[in-house]
Amino acid sequence: MRKTADRxxxxxxxxxxxxxxxxxxxxxxxxKPLHDIGVVTVVSAxxxxxxxxxxxxxxxxxxxxxxxxxxxxVPIRVLHAITFEVGLLFVLMPFIAWYLGASLMxxxxxxxxxxxxxxIYAFVFNWLYDVIFPVPExxxxx
Numbered sequence: 001m002r003k004t005a006d007r008x009x010x011x012x013x014x015x016x017x018x019x020x021x022x023x024x025x026x027x028x029x030x031x032k033p034l035h036d037i038g039v040v041t042v043v044s045a046x047x048x049x050x051x052x053x054x055x056x057x058x059x060x061x062x063x064x065x066x067x068x069x070x071x072x073x074v075p076i077r078v079l080h081a082i083t084f085e086v087g088l089l090f091v092l093m094p095f096i097a098w099y100l101g102a103s104l105m106x107x108x109x110x111x112x113x114x115x116x117x118x119x120i121y122a123f124v125f126n127w128l129y130d131v132i133f134p135v136p137e138x139x140x141x142x
Contacts, residue, residue, distance in 0.1 A: 092114075
């Protein structure tokens with residue numbers, strides 16, 4: 001298991017590096033001012049963090065009420081991931097449209113692009129993080 005300091009380093013480096021990559025790339029791809037995209041990416045990351053907490057809390061309460069447990073099977077994990085992303089899309093899209101003065105369709109495309117970036121980025125980042133900062137070997141339990 002990783003120690004708390006390592007988890008904090010992971011979370012901060014994940015977010016900072018992602019913002020350093022996605023902000024200029026999105027400004028270029030969507031032909032929007034860097035400052036405006038910067039605000040959108042920082043606010044979106046903050047909203048996504050809050051949404052993550054609220055969504056998981058609600059999902060766990062629903063699981064406990066419907067199934068009597070919060071233990072997730074593979075199909076439930078797939079449902080959880082898909083509904084999380086769809087919910088986040090609906091949470092972020094109005095903000096993106098409003099802040100950028102964009103149509104809902106343009107905001108949808110920007111939002112979906114962010115989601116696609118983060119999907120790939122999370123995979124690569126976590127893989128490289130594990131290579132650079134391997135999980136310490138633990139002594140066998142006796």
